[in-house]
Amino acid sequence: METAKPALSFSSNALKVIAIAAMTIDHIAWAFVPTASVLGQVLHFVGRLTAPIMCWSIAQGYVHTRSFRAYLLRLAGFAVLSQIPFSLFLTMGPFGHQLNVLYTLCLGLLAIRVQDKVADRGLRVLLTVLILVLSLAGDWAYYGVAMCLIFYTFRDRPAGRNRAMVLLAALMVLDMGLGPVLVDGRDLGRALFSSVMHLGVLGSLFFISRASGEKGRPLPGGRWFFYAYYPAHLLVLYFLQLWLL
DSSP states (O other), rough: OOOOOSSBBBOHHHHHHHHHHHHHHHHHHHHHHHEEEEEHHHHHHHHHHHHHHHHHHHHHHHOSSSSSHHHHHHHHHHHHHHHHHHHHHSSSSSOOSBBOOOHHHHHHHHHHHHHHHOOOOOHHHHHHHHHHGGGGBBBTTTHHHHHHHHHTTTTTHHHHHHHHHHHHHHHHHHHHHHHHHHHHHOOOOHHHHHGGGGGGGGHHHHHHBOOOSSSOOOOTTTTTTHHHHHOOOOHHHHHHHHOOO
């Protein structure tokens, strides 16, 4: 007996458009809206949809790609091209202290490869830990790598995927909330309020659970659209900050 498809479903390209829209909202908020304000929290809550959908796309891409090497090199190439726009947006200078999210997604893709191809459990754990350490330099860091692994490991087990994501979201709120309290002595209530936005990652499960499995209508520029949009919108926001702030 076939499982009935949900009345509302999303192609992979539609999910990428949703991620792009949420990312743009998130970055506009980082540039122009105080994070601790109610509006800032709402906009960043929406923005938290982006990373899980991107990580889900990485897991799906790994399963369906014809060439892992070409996929990784494409991702890594755009990570390099996006670094200066990312640093300009984040720090208003060309050389920031943090690497962009495409770097983190490269590591997430490598972590999936390790889980799939490394048979020795000890070596698999060691390589995964190494990847998590390397991710500390990137946007979304180990959370991004962890989400890639969750969406790959539980790709056919939605209940397990959802439980893992709830746990990860709770860890994010505690990490972002309690971390500033312990390190900087920030007020607990204010710190927790400013971290509630991370629960927005759970909203991605609504869309991901309704993935149709179809590619959908082609995006302008095909598969290059998202890769090109990422550095382009960062540059636009950088120049808007120069002009408006």
